Amino acid sequence: MSHSTSTAPSANSIWGSLFLSISVVVALAPFCLVIMNAFKSHAEIVANPLALPDSFSMANFVTAWTTGRFSTGLFNSIAICGFTIVITVGLASLAAFPLARRKGKIWRLISIYFLCAVTVPIQLFIFPLYFIFAALGIVGNPFATSLILSAINLPLAVFLLRTYVLAIPQELDDAAFMDGAGSWKTFWYVILPLLRPGLITVAILVGFNAWNEFMITSTFQQGQANFTMTLGYLSMNSTIVTDRGIMMAGALIIIFPIIIFFLAMQRFFIGGMTAGAVKG
Secondary structure (H helix, E strand, C coil), X not given: CHHHHHHHHHHHHHHHHHHHXXXXXXHXXXXXXXXXXXXXXXXXXXXXXXXXXXXXXXXXXXXXXXXXXXXXXXXXXXXXXHHHHHHHHHHHHHHHHXXXXXXXXXXXXXXXXXXXXXXXXXXXHHHHHHHHHHHHCCCCCHHHHHHHHHHHHHHHHHHHHHHHXXXXXXXHXXXXXXXXXXXXXXXXXXXXXXXXXXXXXXXXXXXXXXXXXXXXXXXXXXXXXXXXXXXXXXXXXXXXXXXXXXXXXXXXXXXXXXXXXXXXXXXXXHXXXXXXXXXX
């Protein structure tokens, strides 16, 4: 009995490690395939897509960058992501503080409203939104498009930041009130600095969603001068549909910035996730 009990944790650890290893291989295999084929010609990919490239030529990347107009797409994608992050994080932090601290039926109903808003599909509002944007002449405006993306990400961001505010002791608020600080000063000087891990986590999640967004940007960012990286890649698919090497290079160009961003912010992201798990 004691022998089986002592060996059980090690067996669980082995199975857990095996499962994680298989998951990593499954997740990284397509990415490695894209990297290999990005340096190969179309003929080499057709002959053997699993073989290593004969040479590491950058010709596919140059052609993909030019054909997809990624210089314009990169600027528009960064602008939309930046606007979306600032708007979403700013509004969500302002909403999360009272939702976490105030009690009563009204605040509970507001919380339920945000919860219901997460489940509402954005497809229901695309046509009326486009009609309004067209009437105002702001179709193709990155800031206007970021307003829609902010509205999509705002309910989830509010709930995440509310969890972080709940993890901050209420006694800090009381001490600030006793020192004569109002609600705004308490939020700005006490809550917001302690909310930094949550703000970074939400900013990363919102940035990922904004960068990978296709449906909203394809509807409201019309015209090649307003294309994002994703839309530029889509235009390549109709221009050079037969050359898979260039398409792989274009896919890698789109993926590379977001990978660098995540690796740079990984420490803050993991720290923010664990900090927000203290209290629900």
